[in-house]
Amino acid sequence: IMVIWVIAVTLFSIILFRLIFFRVQKVQVKSVKHVLGMVSIEETDLSTVNALFVTAHPDDECMFFAPTIIRLVQLSARVNLLCLSQGNYYNQGSLRKEELLSSCAVLGIPGSKVSIIDHNCQLPKAPQLKTSLSLTTEKSPTFVLTFDGRGVSGHANHTAIYKAVSHLACTGQLPTNCHLLSLETVGLIRKYLSFLELPLSWLLPSALCCMSGLRGYRQAKAAMICHRTQLLWFRYLYVMFSRYMFVNTFHIIPQGPKNLKIY
Ligand SMILES: [Zn+2]
Numbered sequence: 001i002m003v004i005w006v007i008a009v010t011l012f013s014i015i016l017f018r019l020i021f022f023r024v025q026k027v028q029v030k031s032v033k034h035v036l037g038m039v040s041i042e043e044t045d046l047s048t049v050n051a052l053f054v055t056a057h058p059d060d061e062c063m064f065f066a067p068t069i070i071r072l073v074q075l076s077a078r079v080n081l082l083c084l085s086q087g088n089y090y091n092q093g094s095l096r097k098e099e100l101l102s103s104c105a106v107l108g109i110p111g112s113k114v115s116i117i118d119h120n121c122q123l124p125k126a127p128q129l130k131t132s133l134s135l136t137t138e139k140s141p142t143f144v145l146t147f148d149g150r151g152v153s154g155h156a157n158h159t160a161i162y163k164a165v166s167h168l169a170c171t172g173q174l175p176t177n178c179h180l181l182s183l184e185t186v187g188l189i190r191k192y193l194s195f196l197e198l199p200l201s202w203l204l205p206s207a208l209c210c211m212s213g214l215r216g217y218r219q220a221k222a223a224m225i226c227h228r229t230q231l232l233w234f235r236y237l238y239v240m241f242s243r244y245m246f247v248n249t250f251h252i253i254p255q256g257p258k259n260l261k262i263y
Contacts, residue, residue, distance in 0.1 A: 031208045037179070050141045052082060054146040055084070056085060056147075057085055058116070059224075063224065067210045069107045069109065070212060072210075079113065081109055084157070086116055099229065104223075117136075129164040147182060149166075152244065166180075212247070
């Protein structure tokens with residue numbers, strides 16, 4: 001009886017996860033278009049979309065944003081990456097730059113779309129970020145994806161990017177057709193539930209939800225392995241247990257000067 005139970009539960013979960021996965025894949029194009037305020041619903045690819053990921057360190061792209069990068073590349077969006085440090089903390093700058101380029105190649109971002117602007121170990125501030133953003137893509141990005149106020153791991157450089165981006169956004173310093181999304185930071189338990197967290201990400205409200213299947217997960221893992229200097233034992237645990245290897249949920253960063261009402 002135990003064996004039958006185990007088989008039944010396993011089968012049920014496989015079916016459930018497959019259902020969720022296909023459901024999410026189906027609504028993804030729609031949610032991206034909704035976020036971007038695009039009207040044409042008919043097209044099924046995102047070839048007109050110019051996405052820019054802004055990260056703090058080489059390896060943030062595969063540790064935190066892999067499901068979204070992989071999915072956007074699949075949907076033929078143009079994907080760019082702006083990394084705001086070279087990770088030169090242990091004088092490994094040039095090595096880490098190479099690792100970043102090969103990790104991006106695995107994820108589907110060509111080297112010409114990767115920019116590294118080193119802020120010399122300083123936290124990125126709004127004015128510098130603005131110049132970096134304008135230097136990055138030849139066309140201004142239709143949407144920028146970055147960390148949220150808690151920066152997933154709480155790293156000061158992650159949260160500094162969010163602060164700089166939201167400062168630019170609420171002071172109206174970004175083009176109006178540029179939409180901003182922040183990667184949701186989840187609590188510790190949810191973070192390390194691995195793929196078991198997928199139903200929660202699916203059910204809870206977010207502006208955009210991107211999920212990886214087994215193939216996407218392998219791709220993210222392969223990208224992670226490119227960062228050889230960073231492969232300490234706990235990284236392997238991270239790859240196994242982090243939900244960010246499987247799913248990303250985003251919220252919209254509000255733009256434009258806030259309407260203050262003074263009575
Ligand atoms: Zn980082």
